[in-house]
Amino acid sequence: MQPVFKLGLIINPYAGIGGALALKGSDGAEIRQKALAMGAKQLAPERTAQALELLLPYQSQMKIYTAAGAMGEELARQMGFDTQVCYQPPAQTESEDTEQTARELIEEKVDLLLFAGGDGTARNICAVVDERIPVLGIPAGCKIHSGVYSVTPKAAGRVVEKLVKGELVSLHQAEVMDIDEQGFRQGIVKARHFGQMQVPAELEYVQSVKMGGRESEELVLDDIAAHVIEQMDDEIYVMGSGSTVAAVMQSMGLDNTLLGVDLVQNQQLLASDVTAHELLEAIKDKSAKLVITLIGGQGHIFGRGNQQLSPQVIRAVGKQNIILVATKSKLNALNGRPLLTDTGDHQLDQELCGLMPVITGYHDQVLYPVQTPQ
Secondary structure (H helix, E strand, O other), X not given: OOOOEEEEEEEOOOOOOOOOOOOOOOOOHHHHHHXXXXXXXXXXXXXXXXXXXXXXXXXXXXXXXXXXXXXXXXXXXXXXXXXXXXXXXXXXXXXXXXXXXXXXXXXXXXXXXXXXXXXXXXXXXXXXXXXXOOEEEEEOOOOOXXXXXXXXXXXXXXXXXXXXXXXXXXXXXXXXXXXXXXXXXXOOXXXXXXXXXXXXXXXXXXXXXXXXXXXXXXXXXXXXXXXXXXXXXXXXXXXXXXXXXXXXXXXXXXXXXXXXXXXXXXXXXXXXXXOHHHHHHHHOOOOEEEEEOOOOOOOEEEOOOOOOOOHHHHHHHOHHHEEEEOOHHHHHOOOOOOEEEOOOOHHHHHHHOEEEEEXXXXXXXXXXXXXXOO
């Protein structure tokens, strides 16, 4: 049974209300009150509906997590989506309500946070989310300078549709920008960088180098290794089995146990071919990350050939610290089938399900579904 896609939704109900009235934005309660007094229409729900309309055929495959009232619940329920409220905002919503909703959606482990607003809304979400979960913005504000927005509301719907259907969708880092509204009203456009978030984008699934040849595959593995090594810090890294992980070890100049599990810290080998007990003792009460790949053709990431990665070890590491690596050709060979987890702990398998980022090259990732065999 395919797991339900968990879509987080945040609507800034006041986004863009000052645009048509030449108020140059909607930041601040005074501006919002002025816009509403002048007859401004709240367009963000309408633009969100344009995105969600494309998802109506998939209602049985998804669930929307959102805030009560105009921040998402009203529209989602009106359109017939299975909806769960995770935050109760006051009648007059402010930026802190956007931030608190984002925190709750992170706790709910949503697969994607879809939000409607402008650059101010993107700033609020970035302050909480950073790069912890993928986000996608529906353009609904006066200022849309950030790179986290789709080109149109329907384009956002198309990207979410691909994710719900389990298609490969790439991940990239996008900048969050905003401008000073006071200066904007005086004709001064001065944008500032406020951070980055991970954004899904439609992916024309074409291998960047020719598939099939040994040389091209080695180049891809080198790129994957370069990305992983660049991100390494002083934590303990549990290096799983398989040729893709072996390429990372080789790039660090370290001996590798191809069919076992090794421990690395500061790009130095701590231990080779460790047991599940040794692993747990090594990372107990410490921060650790786990680098794993999938079994080619099968798609298993846990439970096949890496039993050293016991449920206790995986829980100690935490899902957020699992680094999945694979070439796109390896993913493509699955023909759309999901990655599989069979740890022997049903509850853990359920927790691991959902979309997970897979490093497929240097600064190149895709989102791919993980399921548990029924």
